[in-house]
Amino acid sequence: MNTIFKIAWRNIWRSKKRTLLTVSAVFLAFVLALFMRSMQFGSYDLMIRASVNGTGDLQLHKSGYWENKGINESFYYNGTLTDSLRRIKGVKTIIPNLQTYALISYGKQTKGVLIKGIDVQAENRQINLSGKIVRGQYLSSGDNGTIIGDRLAKFLKADIGDSLVIMGQGYQGASAYALVPVRGIFHMPSPEMNNSLMYMSLVTTQNMVNPYAPGLLTGLSIFLNKSSDLNEIRSKIEKAAGDEYETVTWRTILSDMLQTIKADNISGQIMLMILYIIAAFGIFSTELMMVMEKRKQYAVMVAVGLQKKKLVLVSVLETLMVSIVGIAAGLLLAVPVLEYLNISPIPLKGAMAEMYLQFNIAPALPFSMEPHIFISQISIILCLSLLSSLYPAYYLYKLNILKTFRS
Amino acid sequence: MSIIKAEGIFKTYNETSVPVHALNGVDLEINNGEFMAIVGPSGCGKTTLLNITGGLDLPDKGKIFIDGTNLGGLSSKELIDFRLHNIGFVFQASNLIPVLTVKENIEFIMMLQNRPKAERDGKVEELLNAVGIIGKADYKPGQLSGGQQQRVAVARALATNPRYIIADEPTANLDSASTRELLDLMAEMNEKYGTTFVFATHDQRVMDRAKRIVTLEDGKITGDKTISK
Ligand SMILES: Nc1ncnc2c1ncn2[C@@H]1O[C@H](COP(=O)(O)OP(=O)(O)OP(=O)(O)O)[C@@H](O)[C@H]1O
Ligand SMILES: [Mg+2]
Numbered sequence: 050m051n052t053i054f055k056i057a058w059r060n061i062w063r064s065k066k067r068t069l070l071t072v073s074a075v076f077l078a079f080v081l082a083l084f085m086r087s088m089q090f091g092s093y094d095l096m097i098r099a100s101v102n103g104t105g106d107l108q109l110h111k112s113g114y115w116e117n118k119g120i121n122e123s124f125y126y127n128g129t130l131t132d133s134l135r136r137i138k139g140v141k142t143i144i145p146n147l148q149t150y151a152l153i154s155y156g157k158q159t160k161g162v163l164i165k166g167i168d169v170q171a172e173n174r175q176i177n178l179s180g181k182i183v184r185g186q187y188l189s190s191g192d193n194g195t196i197i198g199d200r201l202a203k204f205l206k207a208d209i210g211d212s213l214v215i216m217g218q219g220y221q222g223a224s225a226y227a228l229v230p231v232r233g234i235f236h237m238p239s240p241e242m243n244n245s246l247m248y249m250s251l252v253t254t255q256n257m258v259n260p261y262a263p264g265l266l267t268g269l270s271i272f273l274n275k276s277s278d279l280n281e282i283r284s285k286i287e288k289a290a291g292d293e294y295e296t297v298t299w300r301t302i303l304s305d306m307l308q309t310i311k312a313d314n315i316s317g318q319i320m321l322m323i324l325y326i327i328a329a330f331g332i333f334s335t336e337l338m339m340v341m342e343k344r345k346q347y348a349v350m351v352a353v354g355l356q357k358k359k360l361v362l363v364s365v366l367e368t369l370m371v372s373i374v375g376i377a378a379g380l381l382l383a384v385p386v387l388e389y390l391n392i393s394p395i396p397l398k399g400a401m402a403e404m405y406l407q408f409n410i411a412p413a414l415p416f417s418m419e420p421h422i423f424i425s426q427i428s429i430i431l432c433l434s435l436l437s438s439l440y441p442a443y444y445l446y447k448l449n450i451l452k453t454f455r456s
Numbered sequence: 457m458s459i460i461k462a463e464g465i466f467k468t469y470n471e472t473s474v475p476v477h478a479l480n481g482v483d484l485e486i487n488n489g490e491f492m493a494i495v496g497p498s499g500c501g502k503t504t505l506l507n508i509t510g511g512l513d514l515p516d517k518g519k520i521f522i523d524g525t526n527l528g529g530l531s532s533k534e535l536i537d538f539r540l541h542n543i544g545f546v547f548q549a550s551n552l553i554p555v556l557t558v559k560e561n562i563e564f565i566m567m568l569q570n571r572p573k574a575e576r577d578g579k580v581e582e583l584l585n586a587v588g589i590i591g592k593a594d595y596k597p598g599q600l601s602g603g604q605q606q607r608v609a610v611a612r613a614l615a616t617n618p619r620y621i622i623a624d625e626p627t628a629n630l631d632s633a634s635t636r637e638l639l640d641l642m643a644e645m646n647e648k649y650g651t652t653f654v655f656a657t658h659d660q661r662v663m664d665r666a667k668r669i670v671t672l673e674d675g676k677i678t679g680d681k682t683i684s685k
Contacts, residue, residue, distance in 0.1 A: 052567045451513055
């Protein structure tokens with residue numbers, strides 16, 4: 050066994066140049082794969098985390114809300130329920146909100162927007178809204194004003210202190226009207242949000258939607274300490290809330306984004322396959338050449354008493370060793386560099402930045418150091434190299450020693 | 457006492473358009489401790505016969521016994537194991553494993569037999585002295601002369617004390633000094649340990665040293681003489 054190992058290891062270094070060439074192919078494919086995957090998963094992860102930071106790990110709605118998102122599927126704030134949800138282990142924060150669509154106008158301009166009625170303090174803690182104000186100020190608690198996106202302000206030709214007219218659908222067929230002064234103008238990375246989003250305090254929104262009985266909510270955004278506890282906590286929440294309510298997790302809320310990620314992931318995998326097939330072919334041809342060149346010495350080994358299955362091991366070991374050397378060299382280079390890029394992401398510009406902007410994420414390229422990236426790439430290479438050794442191993446298994454001696 | 461018994465051996469190669477009858481009914485008995493050469497013109501079947509008596513090949517017809525074991529009754533795995541434990545081999549050339557050192561080459565068969573390290577070390581030392589390769593234990597075969605390589609191959613064959621060693625043209629690539637040294641060595645092993653040696657050879661220098669000469673012609677034994685020295 051030991052001897053077989055020795056023979057395999059020394060064999061691969063007998064033709065140094067050829068082996069180094071094959072090792073380089075493995076090395077290159079591996080490093081490229083690691084960078085690609087690390088970058089992909091890093092950006093997916095950041096996209097998701099940033100988005101979940103806004104939406105919550107899950108949301109509680111009145112049953113049927115998620116289907117229609119109508120103002121009539123809203124519910125009245127229930128302090129007892131909220132308190133009991135807060136007491137569930139693993140729940141970090143619960144933020145109530147009331148969202149509705151409405152037309153707003155100022156002067157001659159009119160536009161449909163999404164109005165988010167928010168808990169001014171809590172929302173600010175969660176997504177740092179006040180930090181995004183470029184003119185004027187953020188809302189104070191119970192404020193009867195609004196903050197709007199910079200593009201929207203430009204479109205309406207409205208500025209700080211101007212009052213906007215809101216016309217929308219109120220609760221249960223009523224109409225919703227309000228006149229709200231602009232307190233501040235924000236700028237977010239996403240043009241979409243700058244264009245058609247406005248924030249108001251929860252109280253002001255509730256008064257607008259149903260002035261006779263304020264207190265309506267469309268949802269509670271629930272944030273967890275650990276996102277891995279999601280399923281367990283979700284069922285506890287559903288039990289506590291009862292049939293009148295429904296929950297949706299971030300996976301549903303962000304399903305469009307997850308689809309985009311999935312498609313991107315598949316295209317990445319196809320690229321990698323091509324890369325790996327080239328490397329595997331390199332391993333295969335090197336190994337086959339090596340085995341064929343050395344068939345005389347293998348025939349002698351079998352003649353003097355080496356079982357064929359051990360000979361097969363030589364070929365398997367040789368391909369594995371070449372791959373492992375390539376992998377080791379790859380790790381030596383990739384781990385420190387990726388670690389660095391993990392800590393200090395590369396800022397992005399241009400077209401690449403656009404995709405990130407759409408998800409309201411600062412365009413900087415983070416690299417993931419998730420172990421599964423390394424584990425899966427290493428296993429793929431090892432599997433492929435085992436596969437590449439199949440034919441050379443078969444060749445050795447079928448080696449006819451007398452014919453080999455005669456040739 | 458006979459160590460090898462070949463009975464009515466036929467061997468035909470069908471790979472070419474005209475079948476080649478390499479052996480046509482060979483009966484041969486080799487006794488323990490013999491130092492024997494199989495001779496004859498090129499293509500007469502020496503290598504074929506040697507391979508069959510060494511368990512490297514099986515006859516189409518006839519039986520071959522080594523120490524009473526019928527080789528035809530063994531599976532290919534068992535045959536490899538039988539060779540490992542009973543027969544030593546010295547081939548014409550490129551006998552050694554190029555990536556292993558002289559010491560590792562000599563040890564190779566002992567390793568396959570799972571002999572303990574202490575025994576291996578002792579044996580290597582002894583054999584290196586016996587075959588006159590001193591101070592080159594850590595050389596690779598490529599760093600030795602042809603004669604030295606053949607001596608290492610003999611050392612490897614002897615390492616496990618097989619009762620029987622076959623050697624096909626062991627001197628074919630050697631100069632006369634190396635040939636003489638190699639033959640001296642094998643003759644000495646034959647005397648000292650009683651190891652049976654069977655050669656296939658064209659080499660007059662080998663025939664001169666053999667104690668028995670079997671002549672093959674067209675796949676048949678046409679002569680068998682024992683030389684008393
Ligand atoms: N694998 C094979 N396929 C076809 N023919 C073979 C094969 N092996 C041997 N032969 C033929 O069988 C005959 C005997 O061959 P063998 O090698 O035994 O002769 P030899 O006496 O050892 O010859 P030499 O002295 O040249 O080594 C030859 O005619 C040879 O061509
Ligand atoms: Mg021959």
